[in-house]
Amino acid sequence: MRPSYYPRLINNPFDDPGIIVPFSFENRSMLFDIGDITSLSARDILKISHVFISHTHMDHFAGFDRLLRLFLGRDKEIFLYGPPGFIKNVEGKLAAYSWNLVKNYQNRFSLNVAEVHPASLVSRRYYCHKSFKPDKAVIHQYFNNIILHEPELSVSAVSLDHGIPCLGFSLKERFHVNIQKNRIEELNLKPGIWINRFKQAIYNNDDLNSDFEIIQAGEGKNRKFNLGKLAEQIALITPGQKITYITDAAYTISNIKKIICLAKDSDFLFIEAAFLDKDKDTAFNKLHLTARQAGTLAGQANVKKFIIFHFSPRYSGMEEQIYMEAVNAYELVKKENNIQA
Structure with a gap:
């Protein structure tokens, strides 16, 4: 049976994080984080309908300009979601360019930008032919973790601690x-x-x-x-399938509980593993996960498959060690759960 989604990493585990989720039966895909996206073809990018940004550190947001450039002059509305302050970040990007010629475009390209707050979504719309000046209306919507709801799917979000709010996401097919x-x-x-x-x-x-x-x-x-x-x-x-994306989160009690709850029973868990466990103090100070912690969380969430990424460059040539540490931790948790059952 052919699945609906084929999620994959955009880059190799040492480069900018992010995943793309193409839809098998639609000319459409979703993007989770948008750092360096030069590995994606224009054809891939033009299928994107929704972009979910964990936070706006450069390696998670620098690809916004490429996406914007490819969609200019097209009949398309792109939905973007990010943490508190995201609207200001997008407006800063848009303000960096001159838009005096876009009024001549025949097509109607627009951005619908939403900030994910603890109990609400705050959104504004920006039209290309209006030089990306925001609509006067700022829309406030109450929500309870689910930020996108369509007949066949939903996307949930939780706020994790990375020194700043950093969103984790889960895509669930009904x-x-x-x-x-x-x-x-x-x-x-x-x-x-x-x-x-x-x-x-x-x-x-x-x-x-x-x-x-x-x-x-x-x-x-x-x-x-x-x-x-x-x-x-x-x-x-x-x-239906469930795909969860976790990056840039400290290994704290609060984050652990949120990650396990969000990722529970996922078919695919994409989770960062920035450091080896021997460097867990460094990982904690930098508010990242180790490979062992990533594997442990995957096991505790009972995911079917997990994919690690966002490796620190200090481990160049040590990929196998990172993978083995994560897999061993995952298998240990699964074994302990089977013994208890």
Whole structure:
């Protein structure tokens, strides 16, 4: 069964952190942190709909300019989320350029920028053709960890301590609609854009007794099916994927609890491992995790797979040692949990 998302690191573990999450069945992807993104093609970047920024240290935010440049003059709205002060950071970026010619653009590119506060989202919109001057309206929305909610997915955020607020994120698919190709063929149907409409109808909880119309190219007529019966015939519903992204967090009691709760039962946990455990005092002073701490958290959160990144350059050529330390810690926790069970 083909998964909905294929998350991957943008760079190697020693370079700027960040992951991209392409959507298998849509011309779309999401980005978590935006440091150096030169490894991403323009085609990759132009699929991005949402960008989630943990914090605005340069290695997590320097790629904003490349993203902005590629989207200029396009009909697109990009949603960006960051910690308190993020709106001011984005406005500072936008103020660095002259925008006297953008009024001539025919397309309507805009940025929707949101700050994640402890109990609210504060957002503003910026239109390219208005020289990126912000809308007068500042929108305040109450939220409880979930910062994005769509019919098929949600994104949650928690604030971690890195000396400044640093956001951890978790992308959760509600459930996965697997289309069984052999069943489609049995109904003399062909794959097409109707499959995406069908999935959206399921995600939207449409009335299962309603008609679902399928347009088959070249047939000259449409076919109608009962939505519920069609779902029984061609769809297999399975649990959705969960992807969690954690970077730049001190190993404190508060952070530990938040990370474990956010990452619980993730299919993929991307988690920083900046230092080896022999340098844990340095890691603590610099408000980062060690490889052993990353593996321990992954085990305690019962994740299926974890990927470490954001290695300190002092460990160049020592990648295998970092990986082994994290894996050993993960396996130790899993073993202890199995013994207790």
